[in-house]
Amino acid sequence: MSIKDYGRNATAMEEWLPWGGIVVAPFVMRQKDASYFAVISYDAIPEDTIEHIPDWDFCRGWVIWNEHHHHADGTDKDYLVLFWKPFVQKGKPYVENALKNKTVRKEKDIDFFIEVAQTFCESMKVVAPTARLIEYQELIDFLSYSLTFGMDHVEMPEVPLYLDVLLHQNNTFEFTPNDIYINKERLVIISLIGLPNVEPIYKNLKNLNFKHVRRFTMFGPNEGSYDIKRYTSHWCPSRKTVKNAILEGIESRYNGYYFENIELLLGEDDYDDFCSYIEHALRKMECGYILESFNLKEVFWGSLPGLYLANNVPPLIGFQHLEELLHRIPGTHEQSGKFQAILERLQNNQKPNEQEENHVSP
Numbered sequence: 120m121s122i123k124d125y126g127r128n129a130t131a132m133e134e135w136l137p138w139g140g141i142v143v144a145p146f147v148m149r150q151k152d153a154s155y156f157a158v159i160s161y162d163a164i165p166e167d168t169i170e171h172i173p174d175w176d177f178c179r180g181w182v183i184w185n186e187h188h189h190h191a192d193g194t195d196k197d198y199l200v201l202f203w204k205p206f207v208q209k210g211k212p213y214v215e216n217a218l219k220n221k222t223v224r225k226e227k228d229i230d231f232f233i234e235v236a237q238t239f240c241e242s243m244k245v246v247a248p249t250a251r252l253i254e255y256q257e258l259i260d261f262l263s264y265s266l267t268f269g270m271d272h273v274e275m276p277e278v279p280l281y282l283d284v285l286l287h288q289n290n291t292f293e294f295t296p297n298d299i300y301i302n303k304e305r306l307v308i309i310s311l312i313g314l315p316n317v318e319p320i321y322k323n324l325k326n327l328n329f330k331h332v333r334r335f336t337m338f339g340p341n342e343g344s345y346d347i348k349r350y351t352s353h354w355c356p357s358r359k360t361v362k363n364a365i366l367e368g369i370e371s372r373y374n375g376y377y378f379e380n381i382e383l384l385l386g387e388d389d390y391d392d393f394c395s396y397i398e399h400a401l402r403k404m405e406c407g408y409i410l411e412s413f414n415l416k417e418v419f420w421g422s423l424p425g426l427y428l429a430n431n432v433p434p435l436i437g438f439q440h441l442e443e444l445l446h447r448i449p450g451t452h453e454q455s456g457k458f459q460a461i462l463e464r465l466q467n468n469q470k471p472n473e474q475e476e477n478h479v480s481p
């Protein structure tokens with residue numbers, strides 16, 4: 120699972136981009152390698168949200184990207200990308216990596232993914248009521264911003280095919296040994312370490328177009344355990360107790376490879392000053408980071424929706440709930456449904472006790 124799988128000799132941008140067309144459903148991108156993804160738009164959720172997205176039995180071949188797009192004019196948009204690469208073997212009629220207790224024939228894989236995308240979007244509404252699948256032109260606008268940071272606008276053709284060419288043909292991409300230039304501007308990638316609070320970082324970048332990407336390549340329960348056992352096989356060979364203490368709490372409900380980064384474009388004259396400024400700000404925030412150089416291209420490709428093979432780097436990390444991947448903002452969450460009923464009942468039950476505590480006998 121490496122960027123090398125895309126081919127060392129690829130010279131044209133469309134040879135690297137897997138995007139095919141929006142032809143199987145208005146909200147589904149079918150890629151050139153027979154994988155699929157759908158994009159869900161949502162409003163950022165309050166950080167004190169207590170509801171959870173219902174559990175899903177994802178496994179290897181399922182990937183989530185979460186993208187926050189910020190425009191210099193103050194406009195912000197949040198998206199979640201649900202991706203699936205069906206694993207099939209010649210001579211076998213069924214897909215190997217559908218959801219638990221689901222049997223899917225090879226020729227029915229797209230019908231299955233359409234159903235999963237729609238159901239997953241509905242399940243997101245527990246925490247993000249505005250969640251919706253974006254279609255056609257809006258999907259193309261999302262991909263265009265992901266690739267060019269708002270420097271280009273592409274009108275959807277009558278037949279939305281060959282999007283790998285369509286979405287880059289009006290732009291220039293230059294690749295040097297450790298840098299990428301898009302329309303003559305230099306790409307900056309800041310990889311964030313340790314799941315930091317990103318709101319202070321956003322404030323430091325509010326006058327620039329940027330995107331913040333989180334990507335989570337998921338494993339199944341047994342796959343995650345096997346991967347971490349293999350990765351740590353030489354750790355503390357004669358200190359099993361120490362090794363167990365180190366690994367305690369790493370695995371969770373959802374396990375896989377995770378990375379997040381912030382990406383933006385700068386003029387060459389602004390690059391050094393900006394790097395000094397943002398590094399000082401990040402150190403002041405005590406935020407772990409890497410200003411990418413040697414791995415910049417690998418990270419860039421891996422951050423683009425659908426490029427699931429790039430930048431898959433251990434170690435494994437676990438999340439208890441999928442909404443941990445979403446964009447959260449400070450604020451008070453308005454409770455609803457059964458949680459609101461529970462809170463009201465608890466408040467009503469406390470009132471008599473409070474009156475008794477405040478009562479003073481004559």
